[in-house]
Amino acid sequence: MTPKRLIIAVTGASGGPYAVRILQLLRAVPDYEAHLIISSAGAVTLRQETQLKPADLATLATVTYRNSDIGAAIASGSFPTSGMIIAPCSIKTLGAVANCDTGTLITRAADVCLKEGRPLLLMVRETPLHRGHLRVMADAADAGAIIAPPMPAFYTRPASVADIVDHTARRTLQRMGVPALAPEPWTGLPHDETPLAPSNSGRSPDRASERA
Numbered sequence: 001m002t003p004k005r006l007i008i009a010v011t012g013a014s015g016g017p018y019a020v021r022i023l024q025l026l027r028a029v030p031d032y033e034a035h036l037i038i039s040s041a042g043a044v045t046l047r048q049e050t051q052l053k054p055a056d057l058a059t060l061a062t063v064t065y066r067n068s069d070i071g072a073a074i075a076s077g078s079f080p081t082s083g084m085i086i087a088p089c090s091i092k093t094l095g096a097v098a099n100c101d102t103g104t105l106i107t108r109a110a111d112v113c114l115k116e117g118r119p120l121l122l123m124v125r126e127t128p129l130h131r132g133h134l135r136v137m138a139d140a141a142d143a144g145a146i147i148a149p150p151m152p153a154f155y156t157r158p159a160s161v162a163d164i165v166d167h168t169a170r171r172t173l174q175r176m177g178v179p180a181l182a183p184e185p186w187t188g189l190p191h192d193e194t195p196l197a198p199s200n201s202g203r204s205p206d207r208a209s210e211r212a
């Protein structure tokens with residue numbers, strides 16, 4: 001049986017811990033292979049945020065490629081993969097993907113996923129966002145990419161940063177079709193916690209009391 005290959009790319013946005021957690025989780029799924037690429041800036045931010053070097057991350061992957069290796073297997077649509085996650089994804093890489101700029105293995109492999117109709121998830125991380133950022137996000141989404149900024153969810157009542165990272169990593173893998181790693185599904189509010197009733201029936205706030 002052909003293994004399911006997921007390409008994981010790490011670029012120079014903040015969010016190295018997400019890449020680490022995604023790779024750790026994927027390693028526990030027997031029929032999946034992780035194909036890893038790290039950009040130069042990704043290596044810098046990873047080191048800053050986790051103290052890990054690319055070689056450390058490579059121990060969690062099945063195969064690791066140089067970002068300059070545009071002749072690698074994953075640069076061709078003839079090499080079957082289950083898609084690609086870019087986590088974290090910088091604005092620079094987002095812009096390249098949106099504009100079909102395939103000058104590196106990361107952007108070429110991403111373009112291959114889009115042209116072959118395979119899922120491509122961009123964990124874009126930047127804030128605040130100007131109109132140019134939003135425009136390239138829309139362009140990438142129009143080409144078929146999944147735009148998934150790492151926005152923490154608090155309804156799960158995370159107790160630590162590790163909980164927040166774990167939840168986002170699991171939701172990312174769930175979105176990519178790895179159900180074995182999905183977080184506990186939400187089953188509705190607990191019965192003993194009734195939602196708050198609307199406080200001012202939709203009236204606009206009282207400006208005078210706001211100023212007080």
Ligand SMILES: Cc1cc2nc3c(=O)[nH]c(=O)nc-3n(C[C@H](O)[C@H](O)[C@H](O)COP(=O)(O)O)c2cc1C
Nearest residue numbers: 011012013014039041042045090091092093125126
């Ligand atoms: C510590 C650090 C944090 C950064 N955080 C971000 C970020 O959150 N988002 C972003 O788009 N760029 C960020 N950058 C800038 C990118 O690393 C830079 O634009 C780089 O050229 C991206 O290259 P790449 O997409 O090839 O990895 C950061 C850089 C450093 C050193």
